[in-house]
Amino acid sequence: MAQGIHVATTINGDAVEYVCQPRETLLEVLRNRLGLTGAKEGCGTGDCGACSVTLDGRLVCSCLVLGAEAEGRSVTTVEGLSTNGNLHPLQKKFIEHAALQCGICTPGFLVSAKALLDRNPDPTEEEIRYALAGNLCRCTGYDKIVRAVDAAAKELRSKA
């Protein structure tokens, strides 16, 4: 077996160290080595977005990032969305608007939606739909998800 690689990185603001195999993806490291199972594997090929996280602030599929690549970077997962005990407005609106049914895609949608609102606080419906096109949902037809993101954007703007 190939030699393990030591990685020092930051996850959800905390300094984290781990040893992973060269082949191991960031998603596998998060789920199997660090117990952060919020990111899900729906496809393993970057087509479903269920494993979405941000890497140095950029939205990525953690199934298409090697664990070794996280060295010295900063990773944010769905577990990092709530701050000091409070749900992020996106999380609140997803519940209020019944924007989830089975919920397996929800963590990925929340991370993607946050990345969208961070760079575009006032997106149109079309901008929301295209920004979320990398996240597959098979339950909702996306209707209530788009409404929830729009509602969260409004709330965030009103606070800003």
Next chain:
Amino acid sequence: MNHDQSFTNQEFKIVGTRPPRPDGVDKVTGRARYGADAFAPGQLVGLILRSPHAHAKIKKIDISKAEKLPGVKAVITSADLPDLTKGDRGQLDILENCMARGRALYDGHAVAAVAAVDAETARKALQLIKVDYQVLPHVTDVDEAMKDNAPIVQPHIRTVGVNPAPTKASNVSQRTEFGHGDVEAGFKRADVIVERSYKTEQTHQGYIEPHACLASVGPDGQGELWVTTQGHFTFRNQCASLLGMDVAKLKVTSSEIGGGFGGKTHVWMEPVALALSRKANRPVKVVMTRDEVFRATGPTCSTSIDVKIGATKDGRITAALATLRYQDGAFPSIWGMLGGMTSFACYDLENVKAIAYDVLVNRPKVAAYRAPSAPMAAFAVESTIDQVAAEIGWDPVDFRIKNAAKEGTRASYGPTYGPIGIGPTLLAAKNHPHMKAPLRKNQGRGMACGFWFNFGGQTCTDLNIGVDGTVSLTVGTVDVGGSRASLSLIAAEELGIPYEKVKCTVADTASLGHNDTTEGSRGTFSSGMATIYAARDAIRVLKERAAKTWEIDVADVTWRNGRAMALKAEHGNLNELTLEELAAASPRTGGPIAGHNEVVADGAGVSFATHICDIEVDPETGHTKVIRYTVIQDAGKAIHPDYVEGQFQGAAAQGIGWALNEEYIYGKDGRLQNPGFLDYRIPVCSDLPFIDTQILEIPNPGHPYGVRGVGETSIVPPLAAIANAVSNAAGVRLTHIPMSPPRILKAIKNGNGKSHAGR
């Protein structure tokens, strides 16, 4: 069962509101645990080796090298899953689908499995298993499979339902027939007859969560299974019987489920995981890749259907005939029969006949997919209905209204309907603003109806009242889309307490009596029914405790708004007792207060929907865009309207994907060419508009609140509604699903089929 028939015009205080779901926070924070999110001390990684051939004899499997690899703890083949089915062919088919027995019947069929200390070792072990295949001729197309010279998939199959009974093996497992009247006579009376053939390609449920489980079996024969499933009690029974375990000694816990849509009603690799664990004597976690999910689990049928419908100029259908050919994959089933039963269920027909064939091919075993078999039949029938309407110059909605089934209509599958919702959904469609909205160039409007049976089944519910008066509701039906919220609403309604006081939990198989799988839109219908009776059972106890406290006759006690009240004037001095007070006193009035109910929740009402959609077609490329979509469906009674709408919207979206771009593509070699979300194209967010919904409430006499299942029906109309819209937009009739751009462009070029545009 007999219900208090006062269900009509019931006044509800809590049912019908839209509170947040109890599992919401867990699911937006990543805390909710799904199939792949479990861990057990010492757990191993299980991987499955699958056949690359569509059809092959397995001459030899050499696992010796894999077994010798350091870190490998178990390697199994069918030899480790002996046949304990005592001649039950159906059970043996399930076992053989989990692990090939001497022959591989489709690309992706499991042939061996390993359990190792980590994924890398397991991966290497799979590469060390040597399988000696003798490749056999294969067939994957349903029409090809019915030909005399077709390769035979299951040599033991003799077609059932034909006289005289055949002696020769065939890929046709059964022929069934439904209907009444005399269709030939009916066609003679018709002014117009439209006869047309249709094809639909195979689609997958496409749940985002791959199958996953964590199995643990000890040498004492006791086991536990954590699994993503729609029916953990069914999984327990099936796994126990396939592995020769005692049902009571196998505890199955249903994880949060990441979508099922019928695909998680069947066992796939769970018995394999248990067998690996038994051999390794360590917990084994098996998580399928997306590739495995597509190649080896749950697709629905591809079909080939002929429909012939005759009508008089005054808009009455005189006869309807359908011949349906459904492929069930490599194992016999009844999906074609279901297509036959549902095909004409929306209409009031004097002369109707549906002949259905179930056909075997070298494809994965077909699983239920949301209103299984109905969408394809509806596509063929509703497309033909539109063409007949056009031929006689009738508006398609008016034509359907004129011929719609109603209370007292004899259904095409036999029985006579009670109160049903097809007429009201059609009227709602006729009056919907969507119908009058203007269309632009290259846009077309289509509509269609759909039917699904729905059913109930075995259900068991516990309701326990805590000392503080809060209520823990324990159910056994898996929550696939918000049922815990709906069931909490029902318990709160019955007890007369706030929704927030109820916590609903899905119990494991050791904590509650048997519950049938969450399928057939039964979750909220049947567990709702059991919850109502469990709550009423608890209220009976609460009244007894109040009577004891007051030292009066329990007959003088009533329950209203969460309180016990003494009825007679002579008791006027007695203060009401709240649930909280009775709960707090319970240790001294007879102990814990609980209600229970075990029921066979029969009486599920049939369900109907009508959909309207506008599609724009690019005539130069065949590209389609869904401009507007409206779902109208009868819910009987909407318990939590948000999640009823959610079911409507989700089902419509799946139908849209099926109609336009989703399809299994097999190569000449019989291998699946698109086992991934890149080329198996389910709709993405930017593909869809908002999906408008209209909930109709025609109460179901079979349920105390009038509830009808809502989960499945709305996947039935979209194929046809979109086909009618595309045909109206493109000016040519599309008869092959999915209507992918190459098919649409070709149809436009060939100008095939007469245009029925003009709406």
Next chain:
Amino acid sequence: MIEVQLSASLREFAGGAASVAVEATTVRELLRKLVERYPRMQKRFDEGVAVSINGEIFRDDRAQRIPEGAEVYLLPRIPGG
């Protein structure tokens, strides 16, 4: 006495008859008497059968009472998604 309508897939076991008269007051009694008369029906019943009584489909409740003169229809048991 009730007249039981048979779906086409069951008729072959009843010599092609579309319906048969049976003296029965519950679903259990009805199915038992049909098998007494047509033993080959047992296999189909084992595979799954549902009974429609006046349009309401019963899949499991064998104790369900059948009112005199009710419309009774034997159907295959239906799976769902």
Next chain:
Amino acid sequence: MQYAAPTTVKEAAGLLAKSKGSAFVLAGGTDLLVRLKSGLIEPDLVVDIKRIASMQTVTKAAGGFKIGAAVPCAVLGENAALKKAWPGVVEAANLIGSDQVQGRCTIVGNLCNASPAADSVPAMVAAGAKALVVGPKGRRTIAVEDVVVGPGKTSLKKGEVVEAITLPKPAPKTGDAYLRFIPRTEMDIAVVSAGVCLTLGPKGVVKKARVALGAVGPTVIVVPKAAAAIVGTKLDDAALAALAKACEAACKPIDDKRGTIEFRTEVAGVLARRAAKIAYERAGG
């Protein structure tokens, strides 16, 4: 498998040159990791180039633009000057995959993956982009269309790596555009695509043009006859029809799960026509 993350181009080329067995360059990884996962490749060495500073920048010089091999496509979309100069190339780059993929994928990776359906390649070819190749024998510059020699095959020699892509400073009155056909609105691989770049002379007459088609042959196809069909015209309907006809004639597609020969051929002409119109408008015509 070994993983290496060198910090200089020299080091990277050295590792690749010295490696025994199969070695792969990891840029965005959106293709490489998929192939790794599916078992299509069993690398002995993966060289991650994202730690090499010079490969992570987009630089604008008098001669034009230099886009480092490790620059994610999302960054190209955020570069106003590049977008203004080569909107077609940037659009093409931004069409690759989802926002998640955009955060990782690179045009050099898109090129070296050598898929006939690569989105950015027809646009780069139309724009006259060049690839800077570094290897044991030093540096060389080749036209983008000379990098890919067949599906999955490049002309790069062992130890060679594409360091950057260069785009010239567009001549006055130049416009480019790229269109692809996909069944959905996002997330699909191009079934057929067309890149057009044209430069106008006086009175809006097309002076120079380059037309490239994707997914209709083993590599991206440059179609001089299509360019000739519009040069000297104001892109009137007859010229557009001739352009489409020339494109259809140049197609050598296959039937596969994504499309048919018939469909690809037909739509190639349609897309080239539509792309030409956009490019013409952008050129100020």
